[in-house]
Amino acid sequence: MAENRHHKLGLSDDQVLEMYETMLLARRIDERMWLLNRAGKIPFVISCQGQEAAQVGAAFALDREKDYVLPYYRDMGVVLTFGMTARDLMLSGFAKAEDPNSGGRQMPGHFGQKKNRIVTGSSPVTTQVPHAVGVALAGRMEGKDLVTFVTFGEGSSNQGDFHEGANFAGVHKLPVIFMCENNKYAISVPIEKQLACEKVSDRAIGYGMPGVTVDGNDPLEVYQAVKEAAERGRRGEGPSLIETVSYRLTPHSSDDDDRSYRARDEVAEAKNNDPIITFALYLKENGIMDDEKEKAINDKIMELVNEATEYAEKAPYADSEQALKYVYAEE
Helix, strand or coil: CCCCHHHHCCCCHHHHHHHHHHHHHHHHHHHHHHHHHHCCCCCCCCCCCCCHHHHHHHHHCCCCCCCEEECCCCCHHHHHHCCCCHHHHHHHHCCCCCCCCCCCCCCCCCCCEHHHCECCCCCCCCCHHHHHHHHHHHHHHCCCCCCEEEEEECCHHHCHHHHHHHHHHHHCCCCEEEEEEECCEECCEEHHHCCCCCCHHHHHHHHCCCEEEEECCCHHHHHHHHHHHHHHHHCCCCCEEEEEECCCCCCCCCCCCHHHCCCHHHHHHHHHHCHHHHHHHHHHHCCCCCHHHHHHHHHHHHHHHHHHHHHHHHCCCCCHHHCCCCCCCCC
């Protein structure tokens, strides 16, 4: 990585260090959830591992006081940047009453938190895309200066929801950032069996918006692309499509066995580009972090993860009487 690239992007040393800490927190929460799942304590994990750089780099480029994010199920890095905590995410993993996403009603990855403008997602993939377009339209109608940011996998880019949302946003020049987190696999289907075009970003021209493909392992490259897209949206120039290319380091979910469709040497090779490692190296090369500081950061994050795990495990489940809460209107 080139020296001091972050200064050219207007990012301070403290900001890039915070980016790294957020990426690492997402990784450590995710790793803990896998251990809890294998111990039979939480039912399901769907990982962000390998995609933290794209998620955190993008979220840092947005205005956390007024923009709306509509994340897809892997976006732990996005929601942590926008204000969710390790405890919030662990409460969701354990399906406890205090889970701010759904009160323990939804499986993990269904992020939603009104106070931080994280718009609730649903189980069918890609449904968040037209919702993001609707929020952007509502913002314009109300005269608000906001951008909506929506993410999805490359498999989702083949769904009708993506095409309808992108078309509507393009026609009406809405301030939407469509970010495809291309991790090479739609569950077990490799990208070459999903798309006839070379890149997901090639689809942008059909909807009258710019499309760009960037290195999803490089948070600074993603930050720059999203920053430019956000500025375009705020100027009234319409939506943008960004494709971040990375690699899913885990199986699709804790219920998946990826050995049936991915060679072990392919996964091992991808780990050489692990963004947690490569971004730490960038920080060290630029004198922002050394081995001692790296250890201190990791220790601090493990304390957070341990506290969150302990709290969530002991927290109460929702009472059975609450089953219909939020379903029917209450007098």
